[in-house]
Amino acid sequence: MLDTETNQELPIDEALAALKTPPHSIEAEQSVLGGLMLDNEAWDKVGHVLTSEDFYNPAHRKLYLCIQVLAQEMKPFDPVTVAEELDRKGELQDAGGVIYLTELVESIPSVANMDAYAEIVRERAVLRRLISASQRIADSAYRPEGKKADDIVEMAEREMFNISESREKEGGPIGARELLKKAVEKIDELYKTTGAITGITTGFKDLDEMTSGFQRSDMIVVAARPSMGKCIVAGSRVLDPETGKLVLIDDIVRNKEGVLLSLGDDFRLLPASPSAFVDDGMKPVFKVRTALGRTIETTLTHPFLSADGWKPLGELSVGDCVAVPRVLPVFGRETLPEYQLKTLAYFIGDGGTTQSSLRFTNKDESVLADFESAISGFESVKCTRIDNGTRTPSIRVSSDNEQVQSARESFASQLSQQMAQKHLTGEQLAEALGVAKSTVSHWKNAISTPDSSIVPALCKALDVEESALFGEGVPAASWLGKNSVATWLEQQDLLNKLAYEKELPEIVYQLEKSDLALFLRHLFTCDGSAFVQGNGQCRISYASSSPELIRGIQHLLIRFGINAKIRAKANNYENAQTPWELEILSQSGIQTFIDEIGIFSKEERVDAVRTALSAKQSHDNSDTLPESVCDYILGLKGERSWPEIFAAAGKVCPDGYNPHLVGASRRGISRTRAALLAELFHDDYLRNLSESDVYWDEIVSIESMGNKQVYDLTVDKTHNFVAEDFCVHNTTFSMNLVENALLASEKCVVVFSLEMPAEQLMMRSLSSLGRIDQGKVRTGKLEDEDWPKLSNAVKSLKEKKLFIDDTAGISPQEMRTRLRRIRREHGEIGLVMIDYLQLMKIPGFTEGRTNEISEISRSIKAMAKEFEAPIIALSQLNRSLEQRPNKRPVNSDLRESGAIEQDADVIMFIYRDEVYNPDTEHKGVAEIIIGKQRNGPIGSVRLAFIGRFTRFENLAPEAYGNFDDD
Structure with missing residues (x-):
């Protein structure tokens, strides 16, 4: 590398140093400083442009800072005064001395070019800052030290922005003369403006006037x-796709976290997490019931996915179809032993848990035998048949006292041996455990056993494992008034429940698929049925006096992709509970039930249904798309004939093909037909509908339920979630x-x-x-x-x-x-x-x-x-x-x-009275309340709100007379 002054080759080290010298101009810095000391008025040109840090030479920084101080104190800053000020601070020699100050003044090319000199100094300073910032950014990228890439990008943007901002910063105060000129120009501009709008129009006449x-x-x-009232009632359940658990929306809002299912634009369900959790207090709510018997309570403004897109409940009527999940492909991860799954199913179905002893009633011998086999999995219980020949046989479940006594004697023997080996007296052990001496005596004499809460301390005192004292387990030797089956049913919240009070325990919703299928298989054994009617129609149903149980079974079947309808049956008995029935509707649903679940002990009936189905042509009249899809298909068809459309897709059109899109035969399109048409038209929308996770369910009633606590969740991107087996919007x-x-x-x-x-x-x-x-x-x-x-x-x-x-x-x-x-x-x-x-x-x-x-x-x-x-x-x-x-x-x-x-x-503020008062006379009207205006009046204006266009518009003047200010 050549030295530009001597034209000689520089050593390698010096060449590298020259390459790394930051950008600067000593000559420009000298010209600025010399010009300022020569002409003090030049400060007005550069004082707002440069700072001392803009100078590369350390001596020049001290000089400029000294000049800046003198200028602010309204003192002259020629070479003599500057030298004196620097000498007073002890910085004169660091700044170059008196001779250097004099040389600066004498070497200034022209004071007239001070702006240009200052700009050169500033430009070089910006370049140096860019180099310095780049080095810091590079160092962070090479050595992130736990920082995320996004954090480093944010730091880089901030560094560059600070440099950019410093370049665009305009200096200091503006004089009255300049301000007066700008003010007069603004007034003249406003005078020439037609109308009262001096800024960006809002598009609303009354709001613009204010x-x-x-x-x-x-x-x-x-x-x-948030959501302006688009809420669902407290107590509504949301499916957690990770665990299968049904979680109350109350808990999700309270804990500000949760996972749920949301419907994408392709009509497929996907996991999502809420980003906002809304407690909206008390609001009027309405219960929506559909043809499938699904129910949910929401405010009138809460949107449902209808055939014409998302619409608030207030715009929907009985007879409209809304989207509900046709499949919830969610299963939990919990498992239970087979004997517990069967026992749970049998006691929910035909079990009695309100008497002094547990009972199970069923007339099928194979079911009774299976029940006894399941009960044998529990400790210290026995089954006793009750059959007097006139009633349906029952099995009583009670404690096996002989087993309990045998287990107690075994515990007493082991306890005595361990105490002898440890040389512990009954008094010493009682003191160590904090119990009475007589209690230990009762243990040693097989009169009683320790409470389960004391067992860990007892094992620690004797330095033994629990199995060394209780060979058959603690429950086998215990008697607390409930046998082990009753205790387990109590844990599942099924003990002392009448038939109409029974619900599915929480654990059931969290079962893995195979366990859930086994549970349902034995539940349907009790009150389920499968048969072929005289007209050849196949039916699978379940009956119960508990609406919550029926509702829970309906939900579990959706997880298998089985849609079932709930209906209340006629009640011929006074003061009796309403009987409820669940029926699987479609051929595909029945087939899935047969293949994946079945009914224990009713295999012959199930096989009869299977045989009848195999002889039928596959069709599904219940799971069809909304009728409005016909119009969409007609738009795709245009003027072409069906043979032309089939031929264009490389297919042969069946003779007399008629998809029933118009006229008296018009009806909802099946998924199978929608899939065919999607292929013919190469249409993604039809394809998504045919493969969708939604079932189009008809609204059969909308009933006011009064004021209730409501909540809402915000889900980014999709803006909806599944609650109570409905798709609801946010x-x-x-x-x-x-x-x-x-x-x-x-x-x-x-x-x-x-x-x-x-x-x-x-x-x-x-x-x-x-x-x-x-x-x-x-x-x-x-x-x-x-x-x-x-x-x-x-x-x-x-x-x-x-x-x-x-x-x-x-x-x-x-x-x-x-x-x-x-x-x-x-x-x-x-x-x-x-x-x-x-x-x-x-x-x-x-x-x-x-x-x-x-x-x-x-x-x-x-x-x-x-x-x-x-x-x-x-x-x-x-x-x-x-x-x-x-x-x-x-x-x-x-x-x-x-x-x-x-x-x-x-x-x-935006206020719509109909959100809070559904019966208001001011429907379709919004108030825009101006609560603060720094340079104008406060007050309110009223606009028309047209929900289906998502649009606010100017309200007709005559409408104002209908309002009363609150």
């Missing part, structure tokens, strides 16, 4: 209660604001959707702008008149600068970086929307969630100022407002309200 539109640099908070106003701003401006509009996927958000916008039912947009089942609307909506958005970022848990730093990139590549930003503030995170923040939200809020306000654009941040409200008679929110209802309320320029 706010004059959204102003630059404003932080606008839009708040509402940003409308804010997106309408975005749409209106987008159509009225050519600037960039950016949406950060932390909860809803970008594609789903765009589909909502198309529904809103095109005034198309969102269910039709989501499923693609548009009618002829909808296509032009969709085309116009697409056209209105296509050329607009709309950007949607659906990154979950984004940090303010990441958000700022992405906004900078958009501004750099696409131009000025007109509006930003964040959905929602409480889902943002700051990586590594450890000072509590409230402080984190405060920091996020401040960051959002800083971004609004930096980009000179209004930022709309959605925020949640505390549930405290649910406890008030007047549910209209106020500023203090904001969740983590302190910093948010302080930072916000405008706070708006």
Whole structure:
């Protein structure tokens, strides 16, 4: 490597050093310092541009810092005064001495070029900072020391942002002359503006009048209660796909964790975890009952998946079909010994647990023998036949006193031997265990045995294993008033339960598949039936006076993919419990039951059903797709004939092929036919429907149940979950604001959707702008008149600068970086929307969630100022407002309200009376309450809410007279 000054070859070490010298310009630094000491007024040109750290030479840093101090103190800073100040601090020699100061002044090329010299110094300083930051980033990447890659990326972005921010920082205060000029120009601009809107229009006339539109640099908070009443009642059960357990939604919300099943866009169930847990207090709820007998209690605003997409219960009627799981492919991991599984099934079915002794009644000898065999697995019990010839035979289960006494005597003998070997007296052992001396005496004489809670201490005192004292186990020698079977049934919550009070124990839901099949096989032995009717129809059913038991069996069958219907049977006896019956509906369901479960002791009847099924043509009239799918298929068919469609797919069309899509013969399409049509049309939507995990069940009743405690869960991406064997759902106003701003401006509009996927958000916008039912947009089942609307909506958005970022848990730093990139590549930003503030995170923040939200809020306000654009941040409200008679929110209802309320320029709340009062006369109306406006009035405006279009619109003026302010 050559030295540029001497033109000589440098040694290798010096060459490497030269290569690594950070960027700098000594000449530019000298020119800046010399020019300042020569012309003190030049400070106004560079004082806000440079800091002492921008200088590479340490001597120059001291000189500049000294000049800065003198300038701030309004003192001259020529070579003499600077030298004197440096000498006073003892830094004159470090800064080069008096001679060097004089040389700086004499060597300045031109004071007129001070701006250019300062810019060179600043540019080199930025390059050095980039090198330094890059080295820190590289070091972190080479030696992460426990840091995650995302943390290092976050650190890298922060480092680069700090450098970028320092370059764009504008200096200090602005003089009155300049401010007056800007103010007059702004007033003139406003004067020339037609109308009252001085910012970004909201699209709503009355709201624009109150706010004059959204102003630059404003932080606008839009708040509402989570889910706005879309809740299910306390006590509803949610299936845990990992354990098979049915978990109360109350517990999931209380513990703020859980796993559940959710329905994807392909109509298949998948595991998911809630991201938000909502306690929504007391609300009016309604019980929905379907043709299958499934029931769930929800608020009117809670959506169900209907044939036309997700719809709130308030928009559904008796006769509408909703999606319920047709299969819940979930089995637990728990196992039980075969004798316990059988005993459990038999006592649930035909067992008596309310008498002085347990009884099992059945007329089938093979069943009675199997029952006795199962009971033999328990310790110290015996079975006694009760058969007087006139009644159905019974078996009484009681303690085997002889076995108990034998086991006690064995324990007494072993205890005495161990005490003798350890040279322990009865008094010593009693003192060690904290019991009476007479108690030990009773043990040694086989009168009683230790309570199970004392056994561990006894074994420790004697230094022996439990088996050395109790060869047949502790229960075999115990008598506590209950035999071992009764004790076990009590643990399963089945003891002392009448027939109509019986429910499936929790353990049953957590059984692995083979154990669950064995349990059901013996449960159906008691009250189940299988037979072929005179007309050749096959039936498998189960009867019980317990609706909860029937409901539990229905759920367990769904796990095998078997759909069964529950119905109440006629009751001919006064004051008797209503009899309930469960019946498996379809051929495929019956076949699955026969193949995977069966019925013990009724094998001949089951075989008869199997034989009858094999002679029938396979069909399933119950598990069909909604009739509206016919319209979708007709849209795919168009004007082509069926032979043409079959030929195009390389198939031969059957003679007279008619899928019954129109006319009097029109009916729901079977899954098999939907699969064929999906193949013919190469259509994924039909294919997904044919392979889906849902059954389309008809609503048969909607009944008011009064006010009850309700809860909700938020599930990211899919926004639904399975509860009580129903598929139930969990940003409308804010997106309408975005749409209106987008159509009225050519600037960039950016949406950060932390909860809803970008594609789903765009589909909502198309529904809103095109005034198309969102269910039709989501499923693609548009009618002829909808296509032009969709085309116009697409056209209105296509050329607009709309950007949607659906990154979950984004940090303010990441958000700022992405906004900078958009501004750099696409131009000025007109509006930003964040959905929602409480889902943002700051990586590594450890000072509590409230402080984190405060920091996020401040960051959002800083971004609004930096980009000179209004930022709309959605925020949640505390549930405290649910406890008030007047549910209209106020500023203090904001969740983590302190910093948010302080930072916000405008706070708006959304209130819909029908959410809390289903019978209100103000249905379809929303109040937008302005709780804070830094530069304007507060108050409220009312808008029309059109749910099927997910759209708010201006309300007709005459409608205002119908309201009474609360």
